[in-house]
Amino acid sequence: xxxxxxxxxxxxxxxxxxxxxxxxxxxxxxxxxxxxxxxxxxxxxxxxxxxxxxxxxxxxxxxxxxxxxxxxxxxxxxxxxxxxxx
Numbered sequence: 001x002x003x004x005x006x007x008x009x010x011x012x013x014x015x016x017x018x019x020x021x022x023x024x025x026x027x028x029x030x031x032x033x034x035x036x037x038x039x040x041x042x043x044x045x046x047x048x049x050x051x052x053x054x055x056x057x058x059x060x061x062x063x064x065x066x067x068x069x070x071x072x073x074x075x076x077x078x079x080x081x082x083x084x085x086x
Contacts, residue, residue: 015073017071030058030061033077036079038050
C-alpha cells in the first residue's frame with residue numbers, strides 16, 4: 001500500500017477567485033456590478049422594479065457586507081458575500 005496524497009494535483013492559486021478592493025473600481029464599474037446583482041437576484045422573482053434595490057446593495061458594498069469577487073478563469077467580476085466566492 002502506498003500513500004498517494006503527495007501526488008494528487010493541487011489547484012492552481014492563479015485560478016482561484018479573489019476579492020477586489022472597491023476603491024480600485026470606477027463608479028461606472030461598481031454601478032454595473034450593482035445593477036447585475038439586483039437583476040440577477042430580483043429580476044426573475046416577479047419583482048416589478050428589481051433596480052429599486054440599488055441603493056440598498058450599494059450600502060451593503062460600502063459596509064463590506066457584499067464584496068467584489070473576480071474570477072480569473074472566466075475573466076468576470078460579481079458581487080457576493082465576503083466569506084464565499086460566487
